[in-house]
Amino acid sequence: MTNKSIPRVVIVGSGFAGLTAARRIARLPVHVTVVDRKNHHTFQPLLYQVATAGLSPGEIAAPIRWILRSHSNVQVLLEEVLDFNLEQKKVLTKEQVLDYDFLIIASGATHAYFGHEEWEPLAPGLKTIEDALEIRRRVLLACWPSNWPNVGTSVGTSIRTSIRIRPRMANPDPRYSLRSSEADPPASNSRERWLRSRVTH
Ligand SMILES: Cc1cc2nc3c(=O)[nH]c(=O)nc-3n(C[C@H](O)[C@H](O)[C@H](O)COP(=O)(O)OP(=O)(O)OC[C@H]3O[C@@H](n4cnc5c(N)ncnc54)[C@H](O)[C@@H]3O)c2cc1C
Numbered sequence: 001m002t003n004k005s006i007p008r009v010v011i012v013g014s015g016f017a018g019l020t021a022a023r024r025i026a027r028l029p030v031h032v033t034v035v036d037r038k039n040h041h042t043f044q045p046l047l048y049q050v051a052t053a054g055l056s057p058g059e060i061a062a063p064i065r066w067i068l069r070s071h072s073n074v075q076v077l078l079e080e081v082l083d084f085n086l087e088q089k090k091v092l093t094k095e096q097v098l099d100y101d102f103l104i105i106a107s108g109a110t111h112a113y114f115g116h117e118e119w120e121p122l123a124p125g126l127k128t129i130e131d132a133l134e135i136r137r138r139v140l141l142a143c144w145p146s147n148w149p150n151v152g153t154s155v156g157t158s159i160r161t162s163i164r165i166r167p168r169m170a171n172p173d174p175r176y177s178l179r180s181s182e183a184d185p186p187a188s189n190s191r192e193r194w195l196r197s198r199v200t201h
Contacts, residue, residue, distance in 0.1 A: 006031050010091050010100040012081050014041050014064045017106035025104075026071040033098060034064060035091065037080040041067055042129055050132035052139065057129045081107070 007030045011018050014036040022034050040061040049055040065076045079093035084103070091098040111125035125131055 007101040008033065008099060009102045009104065010035065010098050011104040011106060012036075012091065013106035013108055014038075014067075014076075015044070015106060015108050017108075018104070019064075019067060021104050021106060022068060022074055023071070026068075026074050030073065030102075032071070032074045033077060033100075034068065034074060035077045035079050035081055035093060035098070036064055037078070038128075039063055039065075039078050040129075044127065047126050047129070047132045050129065051126060051135040053136050057133065061129055 009025055009030050009032045011022050011032060011034045014034050018034060019041060022032055026032050040063050043060040046055060046060040050057055050060060068074045068076060079095055081091055081093050083092040085092065089100050091100060091103065111127065113119045124134055126135060
C-alpha cells in the first residue's frame with residue numbers, strides 16, 4: 001500500500017530513459033510505479049545482432065522487475081497505457097487507473113516511413129525483439145534478401161556488416177566465407193549463382 005503523504009511518481013516505459021529515471025528517483029522518499037506493456041527491457045543497440053542470428057533474444061533482454069529489484073519503493077506494472085488525464089493526474093491503462101503526483105513519459109519513439117506506410121511490409125522496423133525475430137526469419141529464409149530493412153543508415157549498416165561476416169547463414173560449410181567488400185546481388189542474377197560467385201575457399 002502506498003502512503004498518501006509520499007509523492008507518487010508514475011513512469012511510463014522502461015527503456016533506457018524510464019529505467020534511468022526510476023533508478024535515480026528511487027533514491028528519494030517517493031513511491032515509483034513503472035508501467036510497461038512488456039515485461040522486459042530490451043537493449044536496442046544489439047537488436048541487429050538478434051536480427052542476424054548472432055545473439056539470442058534472451059541475451060539482450062532482461063525482466064524489468066529483476067533490473068529494479070533492489071529498489072523497495074519501486075513497483076513494476078505490466079500494463080499498456082492508453083490515455084492520460086493530466087488535469088486529474090491520472091494514467092489510464094487497459095486494466096486500471098493510476099493516480100500520480102509526478103508523471104514521466106518515457107515511451108520511446110517509433111520508426112517513420114515519411115508518409116509511405118506502404119513501405120513497411122517490405123522494410124520492417126527494428127525496435128523490439130519481435131521485430132528482430134521477424135527480420136531474422138526473413139533473412140534466414142531468403143538467405144540474402146533483396147528487400148533490405150530500411151531502419152536508418154547506421155542500423156542498416158550494422159545489419160549488412162553483420163550478415164556479411166556471417167557466412168554460415170549463406171552457406172553452412174565453415175570453410176566458405178563471403179568476400180566482405182561485395183555489394184548486394186545484381187537483380188538479374190539468380191541468388192544461388194550470385195552467392196556461388198562471391199564465395200571464396
Ligand atoms: C536497432 C537500434 C540500434 C541502436 N543503436 C544505438 C547505438 O549504437 N547507440 C546509441 O546511443 N543508441 C542506439 N540506439 C538508440 C537507443 O537504443 C534508443 O534511443 C533508446 O533505446 C531509446 O530509449 P527510450 O527509453 O527512449 O525508449 P525505448 O527503449 O523504446 O523504451 C520505451 C518503452 O516504453 C514502452 N511503451 C511504449 N508505449 C507504451 C504504452 N502505451 N504502454 C506501456 N508501455 C509502453 C515500450 O514497451 C518500451 O519498453 C539504437 C536503437 C535501435 C532501435
